[in-house]
Amino acid sequence: MFESDVSEVEQRASTGALPGWSQVDELLHEAHRRYAGLDEGTVADYIPVLAEADPSLFGLSLVETDGGAHHAGDAQTAFSIQSISKAFVFALVCDEIGHELVHERVGVNNTGLPFNSVIALELNDGSPMNPMVNAGAIATTGLVAGGSLEERWERIRSGLSRFAGRELALDHEVLRSESETNHRNQAIARLLQSYGRLDDDPADVVDLYTRQCSLAVTAEDLAVMGATLADGGVNPITGDQVVSAEVSRDTLAVLASCGMYERSGEWLYEIGLPAKSGVTGGIVAIVPGKGAIGAYAPRLDPAGNSVRGQRACAFLSRALGLNLFASLAHSNSGGAS
Ligand SMILES: NC(=O)CC[C@H](N)C(=O)O
Numbered sequence: 001m002f003e004s005d006v007s008e009v010e011q012r013a014s015t016g017a018l019p020g021w022s023q024v025d026e027l028l029h030e031a032h033r034r035y036a037g038l039d040e041g042t043v044a045d046y047i048p049v050l051a052e053a054d055p056s057l058f059g060l061s062l063v064e065t066d067g068g069a070h071h072a073g074d075a076q077t078a079f080s081i082q083s084i085s086k087a088f089v090f091a092l093v094c095d096e097i098g099h100e101l102v103h104e105r106v107g108v109n110n111t112g113l114p115f116n117s118v119i120a121l122e123l124n125d126g127s128p129m130n131p132m133v134n135a136g137a138i139a140t141t142g143l144v145a146g147g148s149l150e151e152r153w154e155r156i157r158s159g160l161s162r163f164a165g166r167e168l169a170l171d172h173e174v175l176r177s178e179s180e181t182n183h184r185n186q187a188i189a190r191l192l193q194s195y196g197r198l199d200d201d202p203a204d205v206v207d208l209y210t211r212q213c214s215l216a217v218t219a220e221d222l223a224v225m226g227a228t229l230a231d232g233g234v235n236p237i238t239g240d241q242v243v244s245a246e247v248s249r250d251t252l253a254v255l256a257s258c259g260m261y262e263r264s265g266e267w268l269y270e271i272g273l274p275a276k277s278g279v280t281g282g283i284v285a286i287v288p289g290k291g292a293i294g295a296y297a298p299r300l301d302p303a304g305n306s307v308r309g310q311r312a313c314a315f316l317s318r319a320l321g322l323n324l325f326a327s328l329a330h331s332n333s334g335g336a337s
Contacts, residue, residue, distance in 0.1 A: 005034075005311060011316040024070045027061050031312040039309035044279040049177035053079070053280065053298040058308055064291035065231040075219040080174040082278030083115065083304075085160060085212040086137040087259065088225060089252040091233075092159040093143045095243040097251055105143065105197065106136045108256045110265075115304060116184055118191065123252075126195025132258040132276065135188050141212065142205040148284050149204050155211050163225040163332060165237040168215045174215035177336070182210055182290030209260035214264035219282070219294040224266050226284040226292025234328045236291075252286060263303045272323030284307040287322045 011017075018226060036058050045051035057076035057319040094102050108128045111120040116134045121127070128136035146152035161168045189202035209259035217225075228235045229252060232245035243251075267275060277283040281298035283306050293316055294311035317323050 003279060005318070006310050006315055007333075009315055013293075013319055013321065017301060024062055024064075025072075028062055028070050031315045032058065032060050032228075035297075035308040035311045036073065038308050038311065039299065041054070041301050043281075043298045044300055044304070047174070047178045047181060047279070048196065049173055050080075050280060050298075055299050056122060057281075057296065057298060058297040059294075060312055061078050061218075061220040061294040062291060063220070063223035063227040063236065063294070065227055065289065067236045068225070068291075069220070071220060074111065074296065075294070075298065076180075078171070078218055079280040079282060079298075080171045080213060080278075081160075081168075081215045081217045081222075081282065082213045082280050083132070084225075084276045084278040084282050084284055085215060086132050086140070087213055087229075087255055087276040087284070088160050088163050089137070089144070089156060090131040090140050091163075091243045091247050092156070093140050094247045094250055097143060098258070099246065102131070102140070102143070106131050106139050108254050109259065110262070115261050116188070118188060119197070119279060120186070121188065121191050124203045126192070126197055128192065128197065130258040131254060133261070135186055135192060137206055138185065138189050138209050139192055139197050139235075141209045142192075142200050145209070153208055156208065157215065159242070160212070160215060160225075162240055162242045163228050164217065164221040164237065165224050165228075165235050165240070166221070168217060171214050172215040174216075174222040178210050178214060178236065178330075179207070182206060182322040185209065185220070196302070198249050198289060199257055199263070202246055210234040212311060213278075219296040222282055222294030222296075223292050224288045224294075226294060230286045230288050230290060230292050248291075252288060255286065259301045260305055263301075263305060267310070271317045272312075272325045273313070273317060275313070277305040277309070280306050281306040281309060283313060285317070288324070307313045 054151040061075040214249040233243040252274040259276040297308035
């Protein structure tokens with residue numbers, strides 16, 4: 001999928017024909033122009049209301065750890081965060097109960113199977129394997145501390161809002177549509193309960209999980225949320241320490257291995273950044289110490305990752321020399337600050 005972009009951009013970067021980090025704005029707009037006409041992929045429709053998304057929407061945002069912000073296209077258009085919430089709820093839970101317990105209860109290895117797989121649980125003796133697939137995310141949400149359902153919800157909503165640096169609100173239409181059709185997630189929660197992996201009422205935990213997926217965000221919010229993880233847990237806009245530096249590190253490690261579902265290996269091979277995607281077409285890609293890219297475009301590949309979002313991230317990773325595995329000597333980056 002990335003081959004033609006990769007060689008051309010890499011060649012331009014190596015000959016100095018690309019402007020580099022000092023002109024992020026220019027490159028962000030170039031990425032937008034390059035892929036705005038790409039109409040491969042399909043909009044998710046297994047949650048009925050998501051099928052109504054406008055497939056032409058395309059927003060890109062890059063927020064630096066020093067607070068610099070750059071946007072192109074529909075970066076302020078709202079959509080439900082969906083699976084991208086899994087990364088930030090995982091970070092909040094890790095911050096609350098610690099690295100070891102989450103490792104033991106949820107796991108950190110890729111399943112190699114689709115995000116909503118039921119068979120992955122059965123194949124692994126009821127271990128959800130990792131917090132970025134639905135089973136692991138539901139198990140993680142089940143670990144959120146607090147008394148009543150509403151208290152636990154407020155803890156999730158306010159925690160994700162601190163990552164975004166603004167108060168996030170529910171998209172009630174998405175919540176209703178998904179709540180009416182999330183039979184598979186309810187089955188996964190029951191199965192987790194049968195394996196002793198869920199202490200609370202499975203219906204309540206699925207309700208919380210569905211609410212977290214229905215929070216409305218923009219590509220800009222995703223970039224701020226990702227930049228907070230890039231910045232050791234400190235939100236670069238508000239200065240708020242949302243989670244510890246250790247938790248940010250652990251979250252990025254899980255995103256690198258599991259954030260793009262069963263395509264995580266290919267993504268890391270081509271783009272070289274920890275990232276998380278969701279079925280509404282959002283992607284957050286994190287550059288530790290430098291910042292994060294937020295992308296939004298509703299058309300998805302068969303694994304459920306935004307097609308334009310992936311291509312734009314690949315372009316920016318190559319053009320700005322962001323790949324974590326690239327030797328500095330051959331990188332075009334120079335750094336954000
Ligand atoms: N991949 C996704 O974004 C999936 C999230 C969605 N809420 C679900 O549980 O199916």
